[in-house]
Amino acid sequence: MIQRNEIVVLEVTTDWYLTLAAILFSIGFLGMMIRKNALIMFMCIELMLNAVNLTFISASKHFGQVDGQVFVFFVLVVAAAEVVVGLAIIVSIFKKQSSASVDVLNVSRG
Amino acid sequence: MVEALLFFGPASLIIIGALIVIFARNPVHNAMGLVLTLVSLAIIYITLNATFVAMVQMLVYAGAVMTLFLFVIMMIGVDKKEQTTESIKGQTFLVSGVFLILISLLAYVAISSDFKWDLWFPPVEFVAEGTPQLIAGVLFTEWILPFEIISLLLIVATAAAIALAYDTKKRNSSA
Amino acid sequence: MYLEVKLELIFLLPIFLPFLSAFFLFLNKKLFNELITNFFTLNSALLSFAIAAYSFTALALDKFKPVNVELFQWISNPDITIGFTLDGLSGIMLILVTGLSFVIQLFSTSYMEKDENYCNYFVYFNFFVFSMLLLVMSSNFLVMFFGWELVGLSSYLLISFWSKKPAAAKAGNKAFVINRVGDFGFLIGLMIILDTFNTFDFYKILQNTSGIAESTITAISLFLLLGAFGKSAQFPLFSWLPDAMEGPTPASALIHAATMVTAGVFMLVRISPILQHSKIASLLIIIFGLITALLAAFSAINQFDIKKVLAYSTISQLGFMFIAIGAGAYVAAIFHLVTHAFFKALLFLGAGAVIHSMHHEQDIRKMGGLRKKMPITASMMGIGTLAISGIPPLAGFWSKDEILASVFVNGGIYYFFWALSLGAAFLTAFYMGRHWLLIFEKDNGFEHSDVAEAPKAMTRPLLLLGVFSIFIGFINTPFFHGLEKVLHVTLENVEVTHLPKGITLVVLAVLSIGAGFTGLIIAFLLFGMELHKRIDLKKFKLESPINLIKNLSTNVLYLNKFGNLFFVSGMKNLSRKVAVVVDGMLIDGSVNFVSTTFNKSSKITSTTQTGLVRNYVVYFGLFLLLLIALFIFTPLVPT
Numbered sequence: 001m002i003q004r005n006e007i008v009v010l011e012v013t014t015d016w017y018l019t020l021a022a023i024l025f026s027i028g029f030l031g032m033m034i035r036k037n038a039l040i041m042f043m044c045i046e047l048m049l050n051a052v053n054l055t056f057i058s059a060s061k062h063f064g065q066v067d068g069q070v071f072v073f074f075v076l077v078v079a080a081a082e083v084v085v086g087l088a089i090i091v092s093i094f095k096k097q098s099s100a101s102v103d104v105l106n107v108s109r110g
Numbered sequence: 111m112v113e114a115l116l117f118f119g120p121a122s123l124i125i126i127g128a129l130i131v132i133f134a135r136n137p138v139h140n141a142m143g144l145v146l147t148l149v150s151l152a153i154i155y156i157t158l159n160a161t162f163v164a165m166v167q168m169l170v171y172a173g174a175v176m177t178l179f180l181f182v183i184m185m186i187g188v189d190k191k192e193q194t195t196e197s198i199k200g201q202t203f204l205v206s207g208v209f210l211i212l213i214s215l216l217a218y219v220a221i222s223s224d225f226k227w228d229l230w231f232p233p234v235e236f237v238a239e240g241t242p243q244l245i246a247g248v249l250f251t252e253w254i255l256p257f258e259i260i261s262l263l264l265i266v267a268t269a270a271a272i273a274l275a276y277d278t279k280k281r282n283s284s285a
Numbered sequence: 286m287y288l289e290v291k292l293e294l295i296f297l298l299p300i301f302l303p304f305l306s307a308f309f310l311f312l313n314k315k316l317f318n319e320l321i322t323n324f325f326t327l328n329s330a331l332l333s334f335a336i337a338a339y340s341f342t343a344l345a346l347d348k349f350k351p352v353n354v355e356l357f358q359w360i361s362n363p364d365i366t367i368g369f370t371l372d373g374l375s376g377i378m379l380i381l382v383t384g385l386s387f388v389i390q391l392f393s394t395s396y397m398e399k400d401e402n403y404c405n406y407f408v409y410f411n412f413f414v415f416s417m418l419l420l421v422m423s424s425n426f427l428v429m430f431f432g433w434e435l436v437g438l439s440s441y442l443l444i445s446f447w448s449k450k451p452a453a454a455k456a457g458n459k460a461f462v463i464n465r466v467g468d469f470g471f472l473i474g475l476m477i478i479l480d481t482f483n484t485f486d487f488y489k490i491l492q493n494t495s496g497i498a499e500s501t502i503t504a505i506s507l508f509l510l511l512g513a514f515g516k517s518a519q520f521p522l523f524s525w526l527p528d529a530m531e532g533p534t535p536a537s538a539l540i541h542a543a544t545m546v547t548a549g550v551f552m553l554v555r556i557s558p559i560l561q562h563s564k565i566a567s568l569l570i571i572i573f574g575l576i577t578a579l580l581a582a583f584s585a586i587n588q589f590d591i592k593k594v595l596a597y598s599t600i601s602q603l604g605f606m607f608i609a610i611g612a613g614a615y616v617a618a619i620f621h622l623v624t625h626a627f628f629k630a631l632l633f634l635g636a637g638a639v640i641h642s643m644h645h646e647q648d649i650r651k652m653g654g655l656r657k658k659m660p661i662t663a664s665m666m667g668i669g670t671l672a673i674s675g676i677p678p679l680a681g682f683w684s685k686d687e688i689l690a691s692v693f694v695n696g697g698i699y700y701f702f703w704a705l706s707l708g709a710a711f712l713t714a715f716y717m718g719r720h721w722l723l724i725f726e727k728d729n730g731f732e733h734s735d736v737a738e739a740p741k742a743m744t745r746p747l748l749l750l751g752v753f754s755i756f757i758g759f760i761n762t763p764f765f766h767g768l769e770k771v772l773h774v775t776l777e778n779v780e781v782t783h784l785p786k787g788i789t790l791v792v793l794a795v796l797s798i799g800a801g802f803t804g805l806i807i808a809f810l811l812f813g814m815e816l817h818k819r820i821d822l823k824k825f826k827l828e829s830p831i832n833l834i835k836n837l838s839t840n841v842l843y844l845n846k847f848g849n850l851f852f853v854s855g856m857k858n859l860s861r862k863v864a865v866v867v868d869g870m871l872i873d874g875s876v877n878f879v880s881t882t883f884n885k886s887s888k889i890t891s892t893t894q895t896g897l898v899r900n901y902v903v904y905f906g907l908f909l910l911l912l913i914a915l916f917i918f919t920p921l922v923p924t
Binding site for chain 2: 011012013014016017020022023024026027028029030031033034035037039040042043044046047050053054057058060061062063064065066067069070072073074076077078079080081082083084085087088089090091092094
Binding site for chain 3: 029032036103106
């Protein structure tokens, strides 16, 4: 039973942010496994990258340094470049076949 | 109290957005879900004193990248509904297997540490404001080499994109 | 001294001169015709003999003090050097080998004419002379072993000289393999010697035999004995010698009568200081010598090939030499070696002349009555037959009698051995008489109109050897111990069995002469006057035993067949089994098993490569989780 003059303090420590990042990452990973559309898969990759960004920033706060945020920059730039190239590839693939499904691309089959 | 609210609100939005991304059928809905996730993430970045990064995220990610995505969605696959049945043999089994392993790992970690994360180092009390000055001070001195490489990467990516999407037939016929 | 300085190096020349001529002839094998080959080889042989005779004379004038030349020291801790020695024993062998080599080469120029590999024959011949000299002139066991092996090689080359004949090739192989068995024993003996004495040098070893344990001495003796058995065709390693008659007759004359097969005897006399200390070895030598002598003599009495009779005769006489060694009469053994070399070479060359004149017919049943056609050959071979039968005053009597007397002197069981040796002497006379009579006397009714006397190049060596066979016996009579003086320095530490004196000696001599005469007379009765055709054998029920004896003799007591069955077929079966089971099933099976396992497992693993992105994502996630689990469950300590 909570007493009235006590303030319940729910401290949001770094753990919470890391948990959030983990959950976001798992959702993104699950999505990658179950979706067939190439674009959707790309979006799931973005989710995972963002989870990583969140981890970096919370770590930056945890240690009181700003290096984590600098690193987020780099991840951001890489993600942007990757999206550009990846979408260009998807567009080229779509020109060849009329659907955006990745299941028909099994040329590298062993 | 405010901190908790500031955390749980955007957090729930993030999760909802992610779930929309992976479960929606219409590709535009997926893109919107992603935008929701990105914006909520920006809010969380602000609560973590990473103001500059939050702004950059809004501009680049939620602005440029998502616009790019929407362009491509409009170009291909807007009006086609995706099939829900799994066409690859054994994929469902594998996926559920991996997911189960994941859940069990997380549960194990959570339970074995009594819901307290064993972070090796205690939090530092100093609050690092993510101001542009501070970030620039570190970016252009300590992290100059990755910065240059990143610039190179951008140029390469641009060139690659143009090369990939270049339609030689149309070009030649119009010349 | 002037003589000594010159002697040091000059006696090496006869060793290397044959090698040089062999090499020179080998290089020009295809260029030289017969005349040039004859020129080179005969001159080099004559030169070798001249230098050898000179060296021996110089040695004799120096009272047979051994001359040692060390060419270079190979290893210093176990003292192994390459060196040669000239002492009484090696000097005798030197002049014997070089002299006979010259005479037989002279014969070969006529025998081997018009052969397509004429020059090659002389290459092999000279190479053999070189290896034999290496063997006898060696001053340590290592060089002797080199010579030993090379002699075996040359013998193989010469036996299978007419290599297109499968029988010749097989005979060569057989000789080499059986020799190898002996060499195996020789090699083990060498190892024990090196281990015991830490050197191979003869003089160092033979002067230090006193402190060594009896078992080691016996072991060394036995193993070296095995080597001697192989080389000198004693029982059980003798069956290669009759087969070796596939080679050219002059080669047989040199190798399988006078020189190579006596290498075993020579080696045993060389190691006599060691051998004398081991009673077991001496006993074994005399027993095996007796078995060999009797067995070979028995087999010779019903052989039909002109050369095979002589081959068995050689084996039998070698048995006599071994009997002498076993009885401790080392001088007698060498004496018999020398006399046997002469009359056996004579007999072989005579057989060669007969074969040549009969256009390569070798069955003596088809000859007969050749005395009128080939008088010189007949008389020379007659001299040889008398010599080998031990008729005085020819050479064979003196040496054989000395052996028999030395055996008798030892007493005890040696009386029995003496009686057996006497029996072998009797058989020797018998089969040699039969041999001569069937070739030259008995007229079988065959037409021999085209048979003429052999050419001069063949008869001259026969005459020379005939003369020697008559007179060579006088070098070591009981009245003049010439050979004993020669070997005195070599055998100075050795207890040599001496002849009995007085009336015993005379009685023994009479008995051995009697044995010889009896053998010849019985041969004459049976084959000269054909007595057995006049007596009705069925009356005395003698026909079947005589037929049995005849069969056993011809087939060498079926020992060859037994050896073939047991060793040859047995080995072939064993190798077939090993090839099939071990090699085929086990080894191939396991290798194939590995490869099929690889194939199957790779087929299974390749099903994971589907080429689909989503599958790969799953694999990626799986291993990522594995990595995370690794981090969770291993106790990482924060630094």
